[in-house]
Amino acid sequence: MTGRDGASVAEGRERGREPATGREPADLAIDFVGEWYEVSPDAVFTIGREGDLEIDDNPYLHRRFMEIRQVDGLWWLANVGSMISATVADASGGMQAWVAPGSRIPLVFGHLTVVFTAGPTTYEFAVHLRSPSFLHQPRATDAVGETTIGPVVFTPAQKALIVALAEPVLRRGGTGFSTVPSSADAARRLGWSLTRFNRKLDNVCDKLDRVGVAGLRGGGGRLATNRRARLVEHAVTSHLVTADDLPLLDRLHGSEED
Structure with a gap:
């Protein structure tokens, strides 16, 4: 795993692209405020006030809020906190899940956004998977920026x-x-x-x-x-x-x- 002390991963990284490290990139990487973290399939990657990805020194945020691990070749994101939920969506916005405390979700898309709120602060990080189980194939008729959940019309x-x-x-x-x-x-x-x-x-x-x-x-x-x-x-x-x-x-x- 490479994070805050791994400048070679963070530097020169274009948003949504693999880091140029001179070696084969990890299958799963996380982008948070321009810093990139590579996740090992042999370890549990922790996210929170403490852990492999230290989000922020926010007293409303759990010390260990989320975990990412690989089980039988499939990556999972688990909410191991007790009070905060997270929203997970693919790049198109067509898939969205609400991950409550105690629940988990498989990471099967190439690019996922994870958003959650602790106290007054909302956080966002991106998960990039090199070998996703599902591929989104946009069609020429797909409308960008339109809501995909239900026939909701707003004034x-x-x-x-x-x-x-x-x-x-x-x-x-x-x-x-x-x-x-x-x-x-x-x-x-x-x-x-x-x-x-x-x-x-x-x-x-x-x-x-x-x-x-x-x-x-x-x-x-x-x-x-x-x-x-x-x-x-x-x-x-x-x-x-x-x-x-x-x-x-x-x-x-x-x-x-x-």
């Missing part, structure tokens, strides 16, 4: 709300971390009252919850306290919103358009 104002919450992630433009805005901050960004923002946030979460997007509601019908972060995770990994949607924030600022 311009609802989409602007999603963009306002996802703005820090969309402007980051790669793996790393950012802070999800509070409802008050996002409302100010849109020039809305907090009451209007919360009403539209309820509507957006209800629409996605009805088509099976997990994590937007708590038990007993109560809205989850971390719904903003979960909404951002889903919207970004499914390509429901992209950086191309950022102009919506200025176009609809202060607008009463629904």
Whole structure:
């Protein structure tokens, strides 16, 4: 495994490309803020506040949050934490899974994005697999940036709300971390009252919850306290919103358009 002290892996690496190390690259590698970590099939790779990939000194993040290991030739990502869930999606956004504490998912695509939130901070890292079990073959008719889950239609104002919450992630433009805005901050960004923002946030979460997007509601019908972060995770990994949607924030600022 090569990480923070392996400059040959991190340097000269183009996003989405294998590192030029002068040797055969590992079958699985992880990109986090431009640093690359090669994962050995004979070891358990740990991710968290401590471990092989030390994400951040964030007290809301588990010391050991995730593990990656190979079992019978198949790579697995396991959530070994107790409170935080993660969103995993392929590069197209067509496959998305919510990995709750105690669960695991096979890594079968060539490029996967893993997004999770600890406290106010949202993190993203990419997993690259040289020998994936599944290959995505895009068709000429595939639409880039369209949501793939259910017949969900959002009004311009609802989409602007999603963009306002996802703005820090969309402007980051790669793996790393950012802070999800509070409802008050996002409302100010849109020039809305907090009451209007919360009403539209309820509507957006209800629409996605009805088509099976997990994590937007708590038990007993109560809205989850971390719904903003979960909404951002889903919207970004499914390509429901992209950086191309950022102009919506200025176009609809202060607008009463629904």
